[in-house]
Amino acid sequence: MTRLGLIVGLLLLAGCGDESVPVQGYAEGDYLRIGLPTAGQVAEIKVGRGGWVEPGDPLFSLDRGAEQAAVAEAQARLEQARHQRDNLLTGKRRLELRAIEAQRAQADADLRLAEIQVRRQEALIRTETTSQASLDNARAIVERDRARVGELSAQLAFAREGGRSSEILAAEAAVGAAQAALDQALVRLRLRSAEAPQAARVEDVLFRPGETVAAGQPVVSLLPPGNILVRFYLHPDQVGRIGQGSVVALSCTGCAEGQTATVSFIAREASYVPPILYSRDNKDKLAFLVEARPTASAERLRPGQPVSVTLPPNGPAK
Template sequence: MNEFFAGVLAALMSMLPGGAAEDAGYAGYLEADYVYAAPISAGRIAGIAVTEGQAIAAGELLFTLESGQQQALLDAAEARVEAARATLQNLESGGRSEEIDVIRANLGKARADLALAQSNLARSEKLLAAGTVASVRVEQDRAALAAAEAQVAQLTAQVNVAELPARDAQQVAAEANLAAAEADAGRVALDLEERHTRAPVGGTVDRLFYAAGEIAMAGAPVVAILPEGALEARFFVPEAERAALAVGQTVSVSCDGCMAMTAVVTRLASEPQTTPPVIYSREERGRLVYLVEAQLDAPGNLRPGQPVTVTP
């Protein structure tokens, strides 16, 4: 119910003799503040999970937007997280065990070649002493031994390096990359989740503004929800009787075709609903009416807009 309607009703009440108060009570209507569910970002509606008049609970899915692009971005972000995590684990533990096994196998072969080179040199030195081989053969065996020793030393160093963890600076950089990748994945996951709009409150679906396949703009309401316990009676009290009501007071509410209900006054307007002159005469004060709001205890199946009568 809009302010224009309230103003018209107040004006009508002020035209009645003695204001709005009658033996039957004060005239008014039922009203409620709706909650509107809207998407955070624009997109085509893939599906609407509720219907008008359906009772829903807080957190229940209302509608979804197409999310193929967001899903692809999430898959890519998660892949980057796995790559960053693998890099960090590799730096923390050194080389992979398979790589180290290959280096160790090469080291074993190099040590065998070293042993053979040592044996060949010892034999050629004996033969040289006996005068059965030339000195050039001994020089060749000595060169082969030196090469074998160098190969063993190189592979031993490679094994030692592969088994070492990363240096501090490298590890810090890898940890930062992993944290950044995880943060990016979290942001993309949130974007994907926001394509699924859920009910912020429990209540009844009052109206659907879009249908599946239509494009909803960011912030444009798609579903209107009448929250549980949001129904209230709004009625008008003459100026002379306003002081008799107080916030927290219990009043009786009735309407055509419904059982009597109780409501608790939650608000007394501080300004009248008409525009009187600055100086109020006794006659003018009698024409003033004030808006009062009272929260219904058990509204049942009543809806906003229902005319009601309120009695203190």
């Protein structure tokens, strides 16, 4: 006879006798099956079966070579974008500024010399000791040197004030994009390792280093103490004695005395528990599944452990 068949038989006997007779149930666990959203080869398992983990403790990791390289590349691109932005914000480097200043000083000197030559040619033209062509050439040199001084002055002003506002905005946007790419790369790297979401017992380790897991496939199974519950089945004549939130008494081998549990689920429909088959002769063997969560520490309860459940005498909680 299976465990469920035995349970149903016992609860049916209980339903026909004294209301204080306990109902047989068993402990069950809501496991946390920890996996990762990406596939890969298991690199390291950091826990063992039966161990205890605290929130944030590392559980396992997958191979991370590609993700680490992507982070390094994103960091380099971010540094490059920042340097380009800083160059626009601070203008030309000091040595470049000095070079432009020297070129403008030379152009100023050339312009002054050209202006002197023009004045000389104008004096000579009045004494008819030079030609008009020489004077025109001197004046053209002045205009050329004056244009050169203006060009270098503009270059120096631009170098001192930095890049144009539109170029600076574009550089800022490039830095933001590079930072976002780095953040994404870091998220992908973090998703190659798993941590414990809460304090729990390690119930099973499903893979070993070197094995390949699919995306979302569990690698470690955890059971927090708060995820242990007690399941039992009630005869239709008994189920009316409890309701959502009712408190039932528990007893089991090795458990502390006076332990209780709060009913968290009652099946809306009765079912035939296998291997009982439907027929007119066993219609009175319908059973309702009930789940209750221990109100105190349930560390001593183990999934599959038989538990005796005593129903409250005064009917369901209001």
